[in-house]
Structures are given as structure tokens and as C-alpha cells.
Amino acid sequence: MIIYGVALLAFCMLAGVFVGDLIGSFIGVQANVGGIGIAMLLLIYLSNLGNKKLQFGPLTESGIHFWSAMYIPIVVAMAAKQNVIGALSGGWMALLAGVGAVVVSFLLIPVLAHFTPAAERGNSNAD
Amino acid sequence: MLTETLTAVLSKNALITAFLFIGFLMWLSYFLSEKLTRGQIHGSAVAITIGLVLAYLGGQYTGGSKGLADIAIFSGVGIMGGAMFRDFAIVATAFGVKTDELKKAGWIGAASVIIGVALSFFIGALVAVSFGYTDPVAISTIGAGAATYIVGPVTGTALGASSDVIALSVAAGLTKSVLVMVGTPFVANRIGLNNPYSAMIYGGLMGTTSGVAAGLAATDPKLVPYGAMTATFYTGAGCLLAPSLLFLIVRALA
Incomplete structure (x- = not known):
């Protein structure tokens, strides 16, 4: 049933956010630490169990695929609710701080990518 | 009617x-x-x-x-x-990801989170200093805002920054997330953002969940789970490092 997939997804997310909140309060920060990442790892773990313990029916899978496919529209809705005025209202300093952080971080990606095994860099351009 | x-x-x-x-x-x-x-x-x-x-x-x-x-x-x-549906959909994108790919780039992905937080923090701090700020609390709060718009206020509140400085830190973080959303597809090829490994590094360095989510969606949806995975640890790492270690470094230098 489709709801099994949706429910499984919900379980992974709630479990991940719960653990992320626990980690946050354990190390004393007022934030969720990696909750969604933990939820993703949990889902990956469960979906890679294969035929051993957990059998995903095609309908169960489609309950997860639906939300995966809704990802881009949801992100578009997210863009439409951003506080763009707030971003622009901070003046030059806030703008420069944000732009500077993005530009330098972009530049560092190829540098750090060198530390992954060369064979694993996939179809990246010859650099 | x-x-x-x-x-x-x-x-x-x-x-x-x-x-x-x-x-x-x-x-x-x-x-x-x-x-x-x-x-x-x-x-x-x-x-x-x-x-x-x-x-x-x-x-x-x-x-x-x-x-x-x-x-x-x-x-x-x-x-x-909103964050609820966004996070639900992000988790769903992880379905079908192979664990091998995550393991191979695991340590560099983790390292990129720490490097990313420190890098954005110090760039934001440098900008604050160049605009005449001398108070280590204000400098650190603005630096933290350059990490994400959540790390900024959390750091500012922890250190006791004034509300206008906190507002600036939020604006810096918002600028970052909007720029990552719009800019990523334009620079993706030049910075080699075309495989799971660089996507994990990208997520770790950028850290803004909304920016990374939209940036990768506009570049190549297949890369979304990899970038989102590392980005999700960024705000937590930022809230941990900015008001503590990074603030102490700023105070020692200022």
C-alpha cells in the first residue's frame, strides 16, 4: 500500500529529527544537529537491506517516490516564501558578507574535491 | 460577489x-x-x-x-x-542512494562542514571588521550570520549581541541562501559540481539547507541527496563552533 511508503518516510524523518534534537541538547546547542541527515541515512539503510528482512512492494516504493518527485515544486514554493526583502535590507555590509562567503566557498569546492579518490571523481572535467 | x-x-x-x-x-x-x-x-x-x-x-x-x-x-x-514539507521531501530523495558512494566521500564530506563553517564565519567577520566593527561579539555574530541565518541569531543571542547586529547577521545569511539558490547552476560546471562527491563537499561548504536544496535542484536533481546530507549537519556545527571556539579566536585577535 502506498501509505506504507509514506509512513516509513515519516518514521525515518521523525526518528532522525528526534535524534538530531537529542544530540543538540546533549552538546548544548539550541539547534537540531543533522536530524535530516540521520533520517536520510536511516532511509538509505532500510532501503539497502534488500530482500533480507524488509521487502518493499512497488506500491510502498511509489509512496516514497511521490515525495521525492515533489521535491522540486516544494523547493520552488520555498523560494516564493523567502524573506528576499530582508536579505536586501541589511545594506552593503550584510550583502558583502553573504556574497563573500558564497564566492569563496564555491572556489574551495574543486580544491577539496581533489581529496576524493581520482577514479571516483566521475565525469568531472579535466582540471 | x-x-x-x-x-x-x-x-x-x-x-x-x-x-x-x-x-x-x-x-x-x-x-x-x-x-x-x-x-x-x-x-x-x-x-x-x-x-x-x-x-x-x-x-x-x-x-x-x-x-x-x-x-x-x-x-x-x-x-x-515550509521546513516540514521541505525536509520530508529531502529525506525522500535519499531513497535509492547507494551506501558505497557515501562511504567513499564520507570523511571529506564531514571535513567540508567544519571547513565551511569556519570559512564563512571568518569572511563575514573580515567584512564586519572592514566596515569598522571592533567589538568581538558583533564581529562574531555577523560572521556567524555569514554561515547561515540560523547560526547568526543563535550566536548573537548566546554572546549577548544587540538586536540590530543580530538583524544584520540574519540579512547576511539570507543573502547567502538566495545567492546559492540562484548562482549554483551558473557555476556548477566550472567548479566541477557534477558528481556525488563534489555535491557532498558543496553541501558541506555552503551549509544553507534552503540554498543547497534549491541550488542542486536547479543543477541536477540526482545530486540533491548527497548535498543535502552534509548541509544538514552545518547549522548544528555552526551553532556549536561560532559562539565558542570561533568567538574565542576572534576575541584573541581583536
Whole structure:
């Protein structure tokens, strides 16, 4: 049933956010630490169990695929609710701080990518 | 009477209205992408850009902070694009990811989170110093804002920064997330953002969940789970490091 997939997804997310909140309060920060990442790892773990313990029916899978496919529209809705005025209202300093952080971080990606095994860099351009 | 009834129906069924509206926006965006740019600029990149423009217009029209979602009939856009549905969809993208790929780039992905937080923090701090700030609390708060717009206020509150400095840190973080959304597809090829490994590094360095989510969606949706995975640890790491270690470094230097 489709709801099994949706429910499984919900379980992974709630479990991940719960653990992320626990980690946050354990190390004393007022934030969720990696909750969604933990939820993703949990889902990956469960979906890679294969035929051993957990059998995903095609309908169960489609309950997860639906939300995966809704990802881009949801992100578009997210863009439409951003506080763009707030971003622009901070003046030059806030703008420069944000732009500077993005530009330098972009530049560092190829540098750090060198530390992954060369064979694993996939179809990246010859650099 | 007709308009009133229609407005009432659209507002009462806000989330459903959002499905229709975003669906239309997606169609329009893919149409424009095909006709105006011959697919050069990805449809989702067009959609995200239109979304941001609408957010700007909505903010200007209502004076609120939730962009288009502050207009009653579009309030469902705020639900659909809120953190709950966003995170649910992000988790769903992880379905089918192979664990091997994560393991191979695991340590560099983890390292990129720490490097990313420190890098954005010190760039924000440098900008603050160059604008004449000398108080280590203000410098650290603005630096933390350059990490994400959540790390900024959390750090500012922890260190006791003034509310206008906290507002600046939020603005810096918002600028970062908007720029990552719009800029990523344009630089993706040049910075080698075309495989799971660089996507994990990208997520770790950028850290803004919304920026990374939209940036990768507009570049290559297949990379989303990898970038989102590392980005999700960034705000937590930032809230941990900025008010403690990074603040102590700033205070020692200032």
C-alpha cells in the first residue's frame, strides 16, 4: 500500500529529527544537529537491506517516490516564501558578507574535491 | 460577489491552491526555459528565480517576512514550502542512494562542514571588521550570520549581541541562501559540481539547507541527496563552533 511508503518516510524523518534534537541538547546547542541527515541515512539503510528482512512492494516504493518527485515544486514554493526583502535590507555590509562567503566557498569546492579518490571523481572535467 | 467567493475558496483551501499555483508556475517555467533559452537554463532554475521574484514582490506588497505567503490566497505556498514539507521531501530523495558512494566521500564530506563553517564565519567577520566593527561579539555574530541565518541569531543571542547586529547577521545569511539558490547552476560546471562527491563537499561548504536544496535542484536533481546530507549537519556545527571556539579566536585577535 502506498501509505506504507509514506509512513516509513515519516518514521525515518521523525526518528532522525528526534535524534538530531537529542544530540543538540546533549552538546548544548539550541539547534537540531543533522536530524535530516540521520533520517536520510536511516532511509538509505532500510532501503539497502534488500530482500533480507524488509521487502518493499512497488506500491510502498511509489509512496516514497511521490515525495521525492515533489521535491522540486516544494523547493520552488520555498523560494516564493523567502524573506528576499530582508536579505536586501541589511545594506552593503550584510550583502558583502553573504556574497563573500558564497564566492569563496564555491572556489574551495574543486580544491577539496581533489581529496576524493581520482577514479571516483566521475565525469568531472579535466582540471 | 464572484471575486469574493473565489478569494474565500482559494484562501480556505490554501494548501490546495498552492498545489495549483506551483503547478502552473512549474509549467510556465519549463515553457520559458524551452522557448527562451532552448533548455540552456534549467526549468527548475527558472522556477526558483521566479519564486524569489514573487517573494520579493509579496514582501514589498505586504511588508511581511514570508514573501508571497503573506498574501492570504497564497498562504498555502508557505505551508508547501515550509521546513516540514521541505525536509520530508529531502529525506525522500535519499531513497535509492547507494551506501558505497557515501562511504567513499564520507570523511571529506564531514571535513567540508567544519571547513565551511569556519570559512564563512571568518569572511563575514573580515567584512564586519572592514566596515569598522571592533567589538568581538558583533564581529562574531555577523560572521556567524555569514554561515547561515540560523547560526547568526543563535550566536548573537548566546554572546549577548544587540538586536540590530543580530538583524544584520540574519540579512547576511539570507543573502547567502538566495545567492546559492540562484548562482549554483551558473557555476556548477566550472567548479566541477557534477558528481556525488563534489555535491557532498558543496553541501558541506555552503551549509544553507534552503540554498543547497534549491541550488542542486536547479543543477541536477540526482545530486540533491548527497548535498543535502552534509548541509544538514552545518547549522548544528555552526551553532556549536561560532559562539565558542570561533568567538574565542576572534576575541584573541581583536
